[in-house]
Amino acid sequence: SNIVAIVGRPNVGKSTLFNRLLERREAIVDSTAGVTRDRHYGKSDWNGVEFTVIDTGGYEVNTEDIFQEEITKQVQLAIDEATSIIFMLSVDEGLTDTDQEIFEMLRRSGKKVYIVVNKVDSATLEVAATEFYSLGIEKYYTMSSATGSGTGELLDDVVADFPTLDYKDPFEGLPRITIAGRPNVGKSTLTNALLDHERNIVTDIAGTTRDSIETLYNKFGHEFVLVDTAGMRRKAKVSEDLEFYSVMRSVRAIENSDVVIIMVDATQGWESQDMNIFGIAQKNRKGIVILVNKWDLVEDKKTNTMRDFEQGIKDKIGQFTDIPVLFVSALTKQRILKAVDTAMEVYKNRQKKIKTSKLNEVMLPVFENNPPPALKGKYIKIKYCVQLGTPSPQFVFFCNLPQYVKEPYKRYAENQLRKHFGFTGVPIEVYFRQK
Numbered sequence: 001s002n003i004v005a006i007v008g009r010p011n012v013g014k015s016t017l018f019n020r021l022l023e024r025r026e027a028i029v030d031s032t033a034g035v036t037r038d039r040h041y042g043k044s045d046w047n048g049v050e051f052t053v054i055d056t057g058g059y060e061v062n063t064e065d066i067f068q069e070e071i072t073k074q075v076q077l078a079i080d081e082a083t084s085i086i087f088m089l090s091v092d093e094g095l096t097d098t099d100q101e102i103f104e105m106l107r108r109s110g111k112k113v114y115i116v117v118n119k120v121d122s123a124t125l126e127v128a129a130t131e132f133y134s135l136g137i138e139k140y141y142t143m144s145s146a147t148g149s150g151t152g153e154l155l156d157d158v159v160a161d162f163p164t165l166d167y168k169d170p171f172e173g174l175p176r177i178t179i180a181g182r183p184n185v186g187k188s189t190l191t192n193a194l195l196d197h198e199r200n201i202v203t204d205i206a207g208t209t210r211d212s213i214e215t216l217y218n219k220f221g222h223e224f225v226l227v228d229t230a231g232m233r234r235k236a237k238v239s240e241d242l243e244f245y246s247v248m249r250s251v252r253a254i255e256n257s258d259v260v261i262i263m264v265d266a267t268q269g270w271e272s273q274d275m276n277i278f279g280i281a282q283k284n285r286k287g288i289v290i291l292v293n294k295w296d297l298v299e300d301k302k303t304n305t306m307r308d309f310e311q312g313i314k315d316k317i318g319q320f321t322d323i324p325v326l327f328v329s330a331l332t333k334q335r336i337l338k339a340v341d342t343a344m345e346v347y348k349n350r351q352k353k354i355k356t357s358k359l360n361e362v363m364l365p366v367f368e369n370n371p372p373p374a375l376k377g378k379y380i381k382i383k384y385c386v387q388l389g390t391p392s393p394q395f396v397f398f399c400n401l402p403q404y405v406k407e408p409y410k411r412y413a414e415n416q417l418r419k420h421f422g423f424t425g426v427p428i429e430v431y432f433r434q435k
């Protein structure tokens with residue numbers, strides 16, 4: 001989907017806007033317990049158009065004495081990766097040198113830029129904001145965090161200007177798999193190992209939101225498309241050290257795929273950046289397979305080594321642990337075909353549609369035997385269930401008092417679905433509704 005980046009110097013109010021954009025959505029998406037809140041990245045929608053928002057300020061190490069260099073790096077990244085850029089200014093400090101410098105970068109980029117003057121809380125400040133016309137611009141939006149005004153007009157325009165993708169997808173209907181992970185975990189090695197001696201069709205559709213490189217893989221009875229963002233790697237080379245960069249890159253690739261293979265380095269373990277990638281895949285409801293790579297480097301392997309390593313990861317990732325974890329070596333090619341098989345398995349699980357009759361036949365007795373706990377003397381009865389026609393599995397359970405069904409029971413319902421129908425590697429949503 002389209003990526004909207006919010007840029008500006010520290011303290012202009014980037015995070016406030018970011019949080020407001022996420023508010024309504026986050027409440028729905030994060031209702032599943034255990035979802036990690038990544039405060040710098042989120043999904044939003046306006047008038048039914050979905051988009052991704054990135055708060056570049058979320059990556060500021062220390063907002064008080066942030067270096068100029070750091071700010072320009074972030075702006076450059078936004079220019080490289082985002083569809084549209086919201087450039088925030090603040091009326092209370094007026095136009096600063098830093099503002100001017102950022103604006104210069106944005107102007108030269110040719111990207112769609114929306115200039116927003118924040119903290120315009122009164123008519124007097126509305127007049128003061130006209131100072132920003134000195135940038136030589138024709139239009140700016142004013143916003144007030146205090147009154148909450150201004151967001152609507154801005155978003156109307158942002159969403160209306162999104163580019164329309166009018167090209168034919170050459171791989172339509174084929175599973176799309178992305179290999180994600182921190183730098184140096186072995187992503188390129190795995191990609192090369194998989195594609196070795198293959199004749200590939202590579203499409204590099206630049207200038208659209210789908211500007212990742214997609215390679216067709218057709219071997220060992222599997223046909224799928226590897227989604228890679230190697231091109232973006234080249235563009236933003238300077239900033240490869242930034243977590244922000246790797247998150248941006250992952251977001252783009254993950255959104256374009258069905259299954260995400262998250263690679264971890266066996267010699268390093270599961271770290272916060274791995275958690276970030278996991279969170280993005282989970283929020284986007286993509287299939288997930290975890291590969292612990294460089295297993296060849298782990299010496300002195302005992303019977304429990306794998307089990308302990310896997311448990312270590314699962315202890316950290318929260319509620320959603322029904323995920324395959326494989327121990328591989330991209331270098332020696334140990335178990336990499338198993339990894340492909342597993343990714344395809346997860347793809348099938350994500351596509352799976354349970355017939356309504358079968359679903360009710362299995363789930364209604366399950367609920368009858370173990371109903372939700374009664375609340376205030378009222379009994380909850382689940383009468384009917386359906387799977388929605390969404391790209392990833394989502395289920396609605398109709399009952400008399402949905403508001404009384406609490407989180408633990410929702411998780412119970414999810415686990416029962418997993419147990420009876422097999423959704424390994426796939427995030428599931430369950431909703432309880434009034435009939």
Ligand code: GDP
Binds near residue numbers: 296
């Ligand atoms: P990327 O940044 O994730 O694409 O990582 P690379 O594929 O470039 O790998 C980084 C380094 O780790 C290279 O020197 C690889 O040869 C090495 N490497 C990758 N996979 C393995 C593995 O399974 N075992 C060992 N021992 N080294 C590996």
